[in-house]
Amino acid sequence: GIQVEQSPPDLILQEGANSTLRCNFSDSVNNLQWFHQNPWGQLINLFYIPSGTKQNGRLSATTVATERYSLLYISSSQTTDSGVYFCAVGTSGTYKYIFGTGTRLKVLA
Amino acid sequence: NAGVTQTPKFQVLKTGQSMTLQCAQDMNHEYMSWYRQDPGMGLRLIHYSVGAGITDQGEVPNGYNVSRSTTEDFPLRLLSAAPSQTSVYFCASSWQGPRSEKLFFGSGTQLSVL
Numbered sequence: 681g682i683q684v685e686q687s688p689p690d691l692i693l694q695e696g697a698n699s700t701l702r703c704n705f706s707d708s709v710n711n712l713q714w715f716h717q718n719p720w721g722q723l724i725n726l727f728y729i730p731s732g733t734k735q736n737g738r739l740s741a742t743t744v745a746t747e748r749y750s751l752l753y754i755s756s757s758q759t760t761d762s763g764v765y766f767c768a769v770g771t772s773g774t775y776k777y778i779f780g781t782g783t784r785l786k787v788l789a
Numbered sequence: 790n791a792g793v794t795q796t797p798k799f800q801v802l803k804t805g806q807s808m809t810l811q812c813a814q815d816m817n818h819e820y821m822s823w824y825r826q827d828p829g830m831g832l833r834l835i836h837y838s839v840g841a842g843i844t845d846q847g848e849v850p851n852g853y854n855v856s857r858s859t860t861e862d863f864p865l866r867l868l869s870a871a872p873s874q875t876s877v878y879f880c881a882s883s884w885q886g887p888r889s890e891k892l893f894f895g896s897g898t899q900l901s902v903l
Contacts, residue, residue: 711887715894723879723894766831770887775820775839776847777887781831 682707684769686780693757693787701752701783703767711770711777712743714752718763726752726765757787791815795880795895802870802902810865810898812880818893820886821863825849825876826897832879838863839886870902 683706693699703712714726727734727741729750734741738757743750754761764782796811814821822837824847834847838857852874854866863882867874878898883889 711889713892721877721897723881725891725893728890768832768892772887775837775845775886776834777822777881777892778834778848779824779832781829 682709682769682771682778684767684778684780686765686767686783688783689781691783691785693785695757695759695787695789697757697787698753698755699757699785701754701765701785703750703752703769703780705748705750705767705769707748707771709745709748709769710772711768712750713768713777714741714750715766715768716761716763717766717782723766754785757785759787759789761785762787793880793882793893793895795878795898797898798896799899800901802867802900804871804902806870807866807868808870810867810878810880810900812863812865812895813861814863814880814882814893815861816882816884816893817860818882818884819860820884820889821857821880821882822847822886823853823855823863823865824879824881825874826879827876835865835878837886867900872902874900875902876900 731745768777768779823835824832836855838844880895
């Protein structure tokens with residue numbers, strides 16, 4: 681089955697810094713989403729981005745489907761950005777979302 | 790809309806006990822799924838359903854049963870709990886699975902099996 685790898689596994693930033701999180705996947709996908717799991721465990725959908733670029737405030741995401749990776753950019757990070765960021769992919773012909781193991785981000789005040 | 794509602798939020802079981810984790814959604818989603826989250830392993834798919842009466846296995850189905858008698862509800866049953874099933878369980882739904890833009894999650898159930 682498809683493999684999803686995220687890097688880095690852990691990231692510590694000072695407030696105001698920028699960061700880039702990466703998601704690599706091993707096969708073609710027709711669905712790719714980024715999620716943020718906050719310190720209370722809640723999972724929030726950030727982006728649906730099987731290809732192209734999207735921006736939402738300080739967050740943006742880019743997926744290069746032909747090269748099988750996606751990037752999540754966080755600019756001017758805030759302590760509320762702390763948590764775990766997951767990417768999840770879906771492939772045509774299946775009804776399964778496969779998640780990466782996540783990037784744990786800690787933003788220090 | 791309440792979205793995806795999971796109950797209970799916390800549960801402690803003894804080895805061998807059975808229980809059902811409840812999941813309900815009010816968005817008329819066809820697709821519903823269960824995941825377990827263990828430290829360092831991300832979310833792993835247990836079972837999923839693409840509509841009432843239709844279920845299938847995910848990556849880690851052993852020890853769990855599901856059924857889907859209505860569009861709204863997708864309960865997860867542990868028939869004989871084992872310590873290896875200690876985990877956080879999430880229910881999620883979307884309009885048509887990976888053909889949909891967004892997957893919506895419940896708030897999770899933290900299960901401990903002693």
